[in-house]
Amino acid sequence: MSDPQPSLLPDSKPASGQAGADGRVSAYRVLARAYRPQRFSELIGQEALVRTLSNAMRTGRIAHAFLLTGIRGVGKTTTARIIARALNCIGPDGTGGATPEPCGECEHCRAIADGRHIDILEMDAATHTGIDDIRELVDSVRYAPTSARYKVYIVDEVHMLSEKAFNGLLKTLEEPPSQTLFIFATTEVRKVPITVLSRCQRFDLRRIEGDVLARYFRTIADREGIEIDDAALALICRAAEGSARDGLSLLDQAIALGGGTAINVEAVQDMLGLADRKRVLDLFEHIMRGHLKASLAGLADLYERGSEPEAVVHDLLEISHWLTRLKVADQSEETAGTAWDAARGEAMAKALSYGVLSRAWQMLLKGLDDLRIAPSPLLATEMLIVRLAHAADLPTPEMLLNVTQGGGAGGLGAPSSESKGSPASKGDAEAAASPPMSSGPERAMFSVPPPPEAKKESSERSGADESGNGHQPAHNGTAVEPPSDNVAVKTFEDAVLLFKAHAKPLFYGWLHGQARLVHFEFGKIELQRGDMMLAERRQEMAACLREWTGQPWQVVEVDGPGAPSLTEQEAMAKEQRLAELSDDPRLKPLLDAFPGAQIIDVQPASPIANGNPEHTVT
Ligand SMILES: [Zn+2]
Structure with a gap:
């Protein structure tokens, strides 16, 4: 990383909305910088690394090269900087030696924190991949440190170096000069040549629990x-x-x-694009209860709100997996930190048998294949849901087994009051593959036709759409096109919605809430410079879009000014609608009739809504 850190605050001070060194006001407080750990004891979730490195500092047995691997954002660069400080700290009185607890006050600590220490060199291999860059670095290794005890080279994303560059580096690693330390960081350790690996002390930074x-x-x-x-x-x-x-x-x-x-x-759900999760869970429950009409309505609702059918099927898959895990494992373990409603999940897991869940999983997985070849993913998803809802009424293999063995028929298609499908007390999956079936109300053993109106509705729907040759049903309430190999992305918002549809909440949240668009065209998004997320993750975002659309994409930082974020635009649009509405003569009598009533929300009318007014006024 080559950019200096303009505002590295000591960890004890709260991060406040601050202007960058160049006077640009940050769009929001940057906690990741304000709370960047400054000593080993502040690194969270990396106990093994902290112990080993602290010991090395105390005993003075320092390797010549470290390799830090791990996913983005677990603290590789931070750890590298702490190592540099720990080695070079001289303490507040200028007499201290290498220490696992750098003081943060001496000239070295402060200069390293500011990214301006002459003996600590940081290089991003992602942008300096060539042999010339490495040659320059290797040349400088010959000189002793200027003021620090150790000269430290921090090479980020080291796997990006070219083969020649690696070879150039190897010679130095074989005969490292004293008082020189290399710290390599990488997200993809498999791409680092074994010759380099073998000369480094390696630390794996784990995902933080x-x-x-x-x-x-x-x-x-x-x-x-x-x-x-x-x-x-x-x-x-x-x-x-x-x-x-x-x-x-x-x-x-x-x-x-x-x-x-x-x-x-609620705000976080919205921000992450997760508000639909409750609706998907509702949908799953309707399906498992065999309520065909409600299931199809649930899908239509999700679709109108912008969910891609494929994403819905993915979510249903995730739910069936999650519920199965809930049955197997210690529940508190499985529900911790989940984005699904834990209490509901536990109830559903109790009510559904392994057989039903694994059948749902298989049908969904198969359905996902169908989805990719179907002319309309929405239609394919509707048919999949019809099949699943029907299957809810079919006997499971264990029920059939039970019947042939003369036991009672315990229906498991639908959640019911008691835990008839719950695993045996030991909770192991094998035993539970044929759980006790004796209790529970009797249910139909064979396929029951769906309620007549639901059947009619579904056949009408698919019939009409097939004759329309791929036409979408009339409910196209949002800008999202159904996914295909060449997704039509016509606006920035379309692109942002893809991140939601593909369950990338971090990117979706940022793009929707923070990103300021300067220019959009298919294949290229220009956003206003000045945000850490943009600077560090734009290539990943572009790679996602490339994967989803099959076309190359660029996400570029440019000097502003950019448009307000989508969230801000929505808020402004809503405010404007409210302002217009309050002048609407049709509403006047209503407002007069309810003194003190206020218009607090406006929603666009739903095209297939049953009897909704033009606006929903709360
Ligand atoms: Zn110090």
């Missing part, structure tokens, strides 16, 4: 004076996927959305 992250974020929220409920925190931790920095980035966004004081779970 959800509960560790939760405790850490809770501490930070407390210090910042932010109220955040546990459920909201759990959602953030889950979306962070073990990365402290990604999690802090999300926390930043949530704070910005919450006006800087309180964060509730």
Whole structure:
């Protein structure tokens, strides 16, 4: 990383909305910088690494090269900087030696923190991949450190170096000059040549456990004076996927959305594009109950709200997997940090048998294949749901077995009051593959036709659409096109919605809530410079779009000014609608009739809504 750190605050001070060194006001507080750990003891979730390195510092047995591997945002670069400081700290009085607890006050500590120490060189191999860059670096190795005890070379994303560059480096690694230390960081250790690997002491930085992250974020929220409920925190931790920095980035966004004081779970769900999760869980339950009409309505509703059919099927798959895990494992373990409703999950897991869940899994998986070749993913998903809902009425293999053995027929298609399908007390999956079936109300053993109106509805729907040759049903309430190999992405918003549809909450949240668009064209998104997320993750975002659309994409940083974020635009549009409505003569009598009534929300009318008014006024 070559950019200097303009605002590395000591960890004890709260991060406040601050201007960057160049006077640009940051769009939001950057917690990841404000709370960047400054000593080994502050690194969270990396106990093994901390122990080993602390011991090495105390005993003075320092390797000549370290390799730090791990996913993004677990603290590789941070650890590298701490090592540089630990080796070079001279203590507040200028007489100290290498220490696992660098003082943070001496000239070396401060210069390293500011990224301006002459003996600590940071290089991003992602942008300096060539032999010339390495030659320059290797040449400088010959000179002793200027003022520090150790000269430290930090090479980020080292796997990006070219073969020649690696070879150039190898010679130096074979005969490392004293008082020189190389620290390599990489997300993809398999791409680092074995010759280099074998000369490094390797540390694997693990994904940080959800509960560790939760405790850490809770501490930070407390210090910042932010109220955040546990459920909201759990959602953030889950979306962070073990990365402290990604999690802090999300926390930043949530704070910005919450006006800087309180964060509730609804706001975070919205921010992460997870509000639909409850609806998907409803859908799963309808399907498992065999309620065909409600299932199809649930799918239509999700589709109107912008969910891709494929994403819905993915979610249903995830739910069936999650419920199965819930049955097998210690429940508190499985529900911690989940984005699904834990209490509901436990109830559903109890009511559904392994047989039903694994059958649902298989049908969904098969359905996903059908989806890819079907002319309309929505139609294919509707048919899949019809099949699944029917299957809810079919006997499971274990029921049939039970019947042939003369036992009673315990229907398991639908959740019911008691835990008839729950695993045997030991809870092991093998035993539970044929759970006791005796209790529970009798259910139909064979396929029961769906309620007549539902059947009619579904056949009408698919019939009409087939004759229309791929035409979508009339409910195209949002801008999202159904996915195909060449997804039509006509606007920036379309592109952002793809991140939601593909369950990339971190990117979706940032793109929707923070990103300021300067220019959009198919294949290229230009966003206003000045955001850590953009600087560090834009290539990943572009890679996602490339994967989903099959076309090359660029996400570019440019000097602004950019448009307001999508979230801001939505808020402004809503305000405007409200303003217009309050002048609407049709509403006047209504408002007069209810003194004190206020218009607080406006929703566009739904095209297939049954009897909805043009606007929903609350
Ligand atoms: Zn120091």
